[in-house]
Amino acid sequence: MLKGSGSTVSFNKSNMSDPVPSDCTRRRLTLQQYVDGVLSGDRVVLARAITLVESDLDSDQELAAELLDACLPHTGKSRRIGVAGAPGAGKSTFLDALGMHLITDRNERVAILSIDPSSPVSGGSILGDKTRMQRLAAQPQAFIRPSASRGRLGGVAPRTRECILLVEAAGFQNVLIETVGVGQSETALRTMTDFFLLLLIPGAGDELQGIKRGILEMADLVAINKADGDNRARALQAQRSYEFGLRLLGAPLNGWSPRVLTCSALTGENIPLIWDVVLEHEAQMTASGFRLARRRQQALDWLWARLQEQLEAEFRRHAAVQAAMPAVEQKVREGVWSPPHAARHLLQLFQGPESA
Secondary structure: OEEEOOEEEOOOHHHOOOOOOOOOOOOOOOHHHHHHHHHOOOHHHHHHHHHHHHOOOHHHHHHHHHHHHHHHHHOOOOEEEEEEOOOOOOHHHHHHHHHHHHHHHOOOOEEEEEEEOEOOOOOOEOOOHHHHOHHHHOOOOEEEEEEEOOOOOOOOOOOHHHHHHHHHHOOOOEEEEEOOOOHHHOOHHHHHOOEEEEEEOOOOOHHHHOOOOHHHHHOOEEEEOOOOHHHHHHHHHHHHHHHHHHHHHOOOOOOOOOEEEEOOOOOOOOHHHHHHHHHHHHHHHHHHOHHHHHHHHHHHHHHHHHHHHHHHHHHHHOHHHHHHHHHHHHHHHOOOOOHHHHHHHHHHHHHOHHHO
């Protein structure tokens, strides 16, 4: 096992590409070493490449951008599946069962990008969902990478899109993204996946939740988990409630009719059926051209998201803004300036005298 950056990555020595320096845990690799390792499916180098793209260091970001450009021609061929749901819905156990189905029954490789809540002190991942995917973690055809959300809203991490490209370049046919579990606000996942699976549990206010908009209207499939034992009857009732709710929402623009299924990650019941729905959705969206159009729009969404992030960083580093910020914040705290007034003032400083 290789440990680093708060995550644990399984690997076989047979997967090693060469040559990785013996001191690879102490320094960055060269661009070519990263590229060769990722494209050969070396999970050790893949894990280190993800650490690189998640770094906030300017020097690492330059290297990460070159790495992504080199890998880009080898991406785009996987299925990108988002799995959202409130904490306690059993997302990690569900992904363990689904991943084992893909490996053992379909002989396919699977990458799990698991977004964990961040520690308010260290900023690191505090749950480690990989511990709940013990069967999958032992499989050489699987790659599991927990990443800290760093307080990012929307259920994903700041560099989830970059991670998707890297695992695609490494040859994983299926990329499953597990959100942090923030309920109705897990909307960012929709902007980076092909299929949105909402995992719920019975007996959690289904009659009301089933008619809510928001996250429900983004779902391509609603799966009622833990439909086993005494929960089975409640799960079937929840299924009917959500089917009714989806009918109230009307037909999606892409022509797909969202489904509602029950399942049990514990027993494996209906796990293959859920994947059949994923494949049916993929075939329909590919034939209609919607899948390609969506991928292209997602690339533009990514562009604007990074522009916003980088502009904010440049704004905070601006000398005039830094000098004025304490006094401006004090005026806002004391009610002397409204936040819009303060924002306009700081933007004028950022843009320079010519903006006045």
